Amino acid sequence: xxxxxxxxxxxxxxxxxxxxxxxxxxxxHACPLHCPYCSNPLELKARSQELATxxxxxxxxxxxxxxxVHTHLSGGExxxxxxxxxxxxxxxxxxxxxxxxxxxxxxxxxRLGALTAAGLRSVQLSVQHADPAxxxxxxxxxxxxxxxxxxxLVRAAGLPLGLNVVLHRDNLDALDAIVELGLxxxxxxxxxxxxxxxxxxxxxxxxxxxAHEQLAVARDAVDRWRTRLGGHPDLVxxxxxxxxxxxxxxxxxxxxxSLTVSPDGTVLPCPAAATLPGLDAPNIRDHTLExxxxxxPAFNRYRGTAWMSDTCRSCSRRxxxxxxxxxxxxxxxxxxxxxxxxxxxxxDHGLVRAFAxxxxxxxxxxxxxxxxxxAATGQPDREGVSRSGR
Amino acid sequence: MTTATSDxxxxxxxxxxxxxxxxxxxxxxxxxxxRVVVLSGRAGAIVRLCDxxxxxxxxxxxxxxxxxxxxxxxxxxxxxxxxxxxxWLR
Numbered sequence: 001x002x003x004x005x006x007x008x009x010x011x012x013x014x015x016x017x018x019x020x021x022x023x024x025x026x027x028x029h030a031c032p033l034h035c036p037y038c039s040n041p042l043e044l045k046a047r048s049q050e051l052a053t054x055x056x057x058x059x060x061x062x063x064x065x066x067x068x069v070h071t072h073l074s075g076g077e078x079x080x081x082x083x084x085x086x087x088x089x090x091x092x093x094x095x096x097x098x099x100x101x102x103x104x105x106x107x108x109x110x111r112l113g114a115l116t117a118a119g120l121r122s123v124q125l126s127v128q129h130a131d132p133a134x135x136x137x138x139x140x141x142x143x144x145x146x147x148x149x150x151x152x153l154v155r156a157a158g159l160p161l162g163l164n165v166v167l168h169r170d171n172l173d174a175l176d177a178i179v180e181l182g183l184x185x186x187x188x189x190x191x192x193x194x195x196x197x198x199x200x201x202x203x204x205x206x207x208x209x210x211a212h213e214q215l216a217v218a219r220d221a222v223d224r225w226r227t228r229l230g231g232h233p234d235l236v237x238x239x240x241x242x243x244x245x246x247x248x249x250x251x252x253x254x255x256x257x258s259l260t261v262s263p264d265g266t267v268l269p270c271p272a273a274a275t276l277p278g279l280d281a282p283n284i285r286d287h288t289l290e291x292x293x294x295x296x297p298a299f300n301r302y303r304g305t306a307w308m309s310d311t312c313r314s315c316s317r318r319x320x321x322x323x324x325x326x327x328x329x330x331x332x333x334x335x336x337x338x339x340x341x342x343x344x345x346x347x348d349h350g351l352v353r354a355f356a357x358x359x360x361x362x363x364x365x366x367x368x369x370x371x372x373x374x375a376a377t378g379q380p381d382r383e384g385v386s387r388s389g390r
Numbered sequence: 391m392t393t394a395t396s397d398x399x400x401x402x403x404x405x406x407x408x409x410x411x412x413x414x415x416x417x418x419x420x421x422x423x424x425r426v427v428v429l430s431g432r433a434g435a436i437v438r439l440c441d442x443x444x445x446x447x448x449x450x451x452x453x454x455x456x457x458x459x460x461x462x463x464x465x466x467x468x469x470x471x472x473x474x475x476x477x478w479l480r
Contacts, residue, residue, distance in 0.1 A: 019414055021426055067414035069426050097408065097421045122406055122423035160406040160423045189424060232477065236424075 017294050017303070019067035022258035023096070024074060024271060025056070027087065029263050031076040032105045034140030035128065036204040036367035037166050037195045040076070041274050049264040053083040055285065057090035059261060062289040064094025072124075074101035076263070079111065085118040092119030099124055101164070104150030105143050112153050123154045124162040124191075129170075130177035138170060140369040151185040162189035167218065167240075168208035169360050175218045179225050179235070187233050192222065194240035198272040198327055203368045211360025215243055242356045245344035247324025254302035254326065259293065267292050269299055272327035276336050302326055302337070311339045311346060401449070401470055401479045402442030409437050420478060427478075432457065436466055440479055446470060 029044035051059075063071070071091050078084055079102055091098045099122045100115065127147050128138035135144040154161045163182045165171070171178070175192070182190040194215075197205045222237050229235070241248050251258060255269045265284045268274055274281065282296045293299055302323075305313055312323040323329075324340020332341045333348050341348040403409060408421045411434075418434025420427040429437060435456070439449045446467055453462045473479040 065414075067412065069410070069412070069419060069421055095410065097410075097423075099423055121408075124423075158405060162423065 018256065020063075020257060020259050020293060021068065022070040022072065023063050023068045024072045024258060024260040025059075025078075025087070026074055026076065026260060026262050026271065027056070027078045027081045027084065028076040030080045031103065031370075032080075032141060033077070033103050033126075033143060034369040034371055035138065035166070036140075036201070036369060037168060037208055038200040038370045039196060039198040039272060041199045041272075042203075044076075045263040050081075051261075051263065051265045051284070053086050055265060056083075056087045059284055059289065060087065060090040060094045060096060064091070064096050066289050066293065068096055070099065071096045072099050072101050077103050077105065079106040085114050088115055088118040088120050092121075097121050102126070102150070103139075103143060104147035105141075107146075107150040107153065109153055112150075112157055116157055116159065120159070122160040122162070123150075124164050125151055125154070125187075126164045126166075127178075127181070128165070130174050130181040134171070134174070138367075140367070140371070148185070151187070155186045160189075161185070161187045162191060163187045164191045164193065166193050166195050167210075168195040169210040169214060170208075170364065172210050172214045172218045175221045176225075179221075182233055189234045189236065191236045191238065192218075193236075193238040196241070196328075198331070199275070200368075200370050202331060205355065206358065207365035207367055209242070209355065209359035210240070212243060212356070214360060215240055241325075241328075241340075241342040242352050242359075244342070245349070247321045247340040247343035247346075249321045250325035250328075250340075253322040255293065255299040256303070256322075259299075267296075267298075269302075270325075270327065272325075273298075275327060276330055307337055309337065309339055315345065397445060397447055400442050400445050401440040401474070403437070403440060404478055404480050407478055409434065422478070432460075433469065436469060437473070437479075440470070440473075 028047065028050055029040055030047060060071070073084065073087065078100060081087070088098050098120050100120055101124045104125050125147060127135055127144070129135040132144035135147075136142045151161060163185065165178055167175075178192070179190060195201060195208050197208075201208065219237070222235055226235050239246070239248060251270045260268045260271045260273075261284060262268065262274065266274065266281045267284055267289070268281050273279060279298050279301065281298045282292045284292070287296065301307065305318055308318065308323050312318050321343070324343050326336045328342060329338045329340050330336035332351050338348065339346040341352045343349065406423060410419045410421050412419050418429040418437070420429060420437065436449065436453065439452060444452070449470075450463050450466050453460070453466060470479060
């Protein structure tokens, strides 16, 4: 790893590929919740395949040297890793700002104290609905009370707290109550992320797709709240790309801004990219982060515009949306290099229009809950998190 | 929400916001929970003095000594107000 030792303008050139800013560390796929919208792949990595403590520590050192500024410690539920504190310390020592992305289950005073002492900077907490029973039903587990306690602990510790809510047909109508919940919990930021359909979530698309009117009402509500709140808490609306006719600038471009490391050390340009056939994703056990980012075929596959179809290559928006999402193009058309069907200019846009019309059509549909190795029952199980996982 | 810079304001970074030197990109950064702000030019030198101890006139004074001829007295208070309006300085 080379760091420019001389100031810019005195002969050094910028690295060929701009360096990544952020690292999504999926520390484990184990999770106490069973959310139907889970975007993790159908095939989860077993705990026996997970990177060891030392692997994550070494990765954080490499990432800091390479220019990564932020890491999101996520999963699954990262609190299920008993060595989370050691990983936080490694990131902090490497100069990387740490954010814990958690369901809140298992976050007690002692654990938060240990994480804060290790250098944890901020927390993002998921909630499934503003109503406790509805939240528990969507999560497939009694968890709302634990989330409420976790929020209070994070506030008391003085860490910035963000609320993350995946929106779909069963909670969009509660948008006002969700914002009010965030205010009551004293959060700094509310991420209102319209469900995207990858991994497990694709199985539940029919049950989760909202009606068009639901979205329109929710969007208006967000506008009203933004005006009223004046920027605090910050409301982030992640667009529902099935409905807007506009492709999202997925990940800010392939291998452009951030990278994801899966529990087993697979390094990906985005969390869903493991599904792409023939990607041959590199593993941090086998290669340096520098080689993976700069040189690996996987990270170079959809960089720039040479790979694009004519639809994208000739489009004035090609440098704004980068052709949209490769994983969605693959999931819907079988060809990851096609224009994202979410884009109104895509020849495959009819596929997305057809799905969008189905949204909210019938009464509530049952979820296919994510229970590894078990049949879906729809019954929330008992509260409490096993530290050893499942 | 911007207020005129008063002489007794001693700017400090809001909690959980870090000023970091990015050695790889040779620039200063403000690092927030969900975003990174690249501080171009001498912005980093200004923010580095926002330690809760220096008043705005003191910051202007120190920078004027370091960068003679620069329009510090007019530009720096405006810059500090902008950062306060964003919620990054208190």
